[in-house]
Amino acid sequence: MRLRWEPQKSLKVHDIHGRRIYLVRSVVIMPDISLTMVVVLCLAALAAGWIDAVVGGGGLLLLPALLLGLPNSGSAAQYALGTNKAVAIVGTTGAAVTYARKAPVDVRTAIRIGLAALAGSTAGAFVATGMSTEILKPVVMVVLLGVGTFVILKPAFGTAPSAEPVSPRRVLAAIGLAGLGIGFYDGLVGPGTGTFLVLALTALLHLDLVSASATAKIINCCTNAGALATFAWKGTVFWQLAALMAVFNLVGAMAGAHTALKKGSGFVRGVLLTVVFALVAKLAYDFWL
Numbered sequence: 124m125r126l127r128w129e130p131q132k133s134l135k136v137h138d139i140h141g142r143r144i145y146l147v148r149s150v151v152i153m154p155d156i157s158l159t160m161v162v163v164l165c166l167a168a169l170a171a172g173w174i175d176a177v178v179g180g181g182g183l184l185l186l187p188a189l190l191l192g193l194p195n196s197g198s199a200a201q202y203a204l205g206t207n208k209a210v211a212i213v214g215t216t217g218a219a220v221t222y223a224r225k226a227p228v229d230v231r232t233a234i235r236i237g238l239a240a241l242a243g244s245t246a247g248a249f250v251a252t253g254m255s256t257e258i259l260k261p262v263v264m265v266v267l268l269g270v271g272t273f274v275i276l277k278p279a280f281g282t283a284p285s286a287e288p289v290s291p292r293r294v295l296a297a298i299g300l301a302g303l304g305i306g307f308y309d310g311l312v313g314p315g316t317g318t319f320l321v322l323a324l325t326a327l328l329h330l331d332l333v334s335a336s337a338t339a340k341i342i343n344c345c346t347n348a349g350a351l352a353t354f355a356w357k358g359t360v361f362w363q364l365a366a367l368m369a370v371f372n373l374v375g376a377m378a379g380a381h382t383a384l385k386k387g388s389g390f391v392r393g394v395l396l397t398v399v400f401a402l403v404a405k406l407a408y409d410f411w412l
Contacts (some may be wrong), residue, residue: 186203203360219337
């Protein structure tokens with residue numbers, strides 16, 4: 124059984140003197156893929172939601188799954204990116220709400236960083252249209268290897284919040300680095316953004332890894348919303364497929380947030396190292412193979 128690709132002509136707003144006014148040019152509901160592939164993509168969304176909620180990096184699983192599962196065409200990558208954002212924003216929002224209810228999160232600071240990240244990701248996406256991001260992948264790999272080594276050699280990193288008060292300078296540094304800087308990276312390259320956010324927030328704001336993950340989810344909501352708006356305007360989202368996968372992603376994300384809250388920073392640290400080295404392996408594969 125295959126699910127057919129069903130394009131809709133457009134989203135109608137209203138008629139004026141017999142003329143139809145539309146919000147966007149086209150809306151695509153479901154790609155032409157088998158029911159088995161839909162089930163596989165939903166399971167990938169479930170696992171990606173869990174990983175992303177714990178420490179970020181769910182896109183390492185979800186985006187490649189979409190690229191493999193969607194029909195092979197010239198615009199497949201655009202639809203994969205758009206559908207990925209439509210799925211991820213639901214799980215990210217669910218994880219953010221779960222964390223905010225049970226973890227100590229400075230929502231005001233998180234939103235300030237999130238708005239900066241939104242601006243940074245927009246600028247990064249703009250730059251990405253005029254340059255190749257392949258040259259950045261070796262640099263990102265080196266940075267990630269350094270980060271992984273640091274976390275291994277510093278087992279106390281992020282295991283408990285620091286008693287030292289966070290100065291305004293550190294908050295500004297977080298807005299600049301975690302907001303503008305990592306937001307720019309998200310728009311330019313993308314993979315590992317959530318993981319970078321967790322590490323930067325832990326180092327700059329003296330957060331434990333659980334609180335850093337919680338704060339990162341709020342920031343991710345801001346960047347995902349901006350990206351999704353762009354993809355939706357371009358009409359490169361499989362909305363019906365995204366809605367189905369989003370349900371699974373939300374379940375996985377909420378389960379991941381509950382797991383991180385229950386097991387604590389030591390557990391998050393283990394998942395963090397796994398994701399960091401998985402990301403290095405993926406970038407190395409993409410670059411050299």
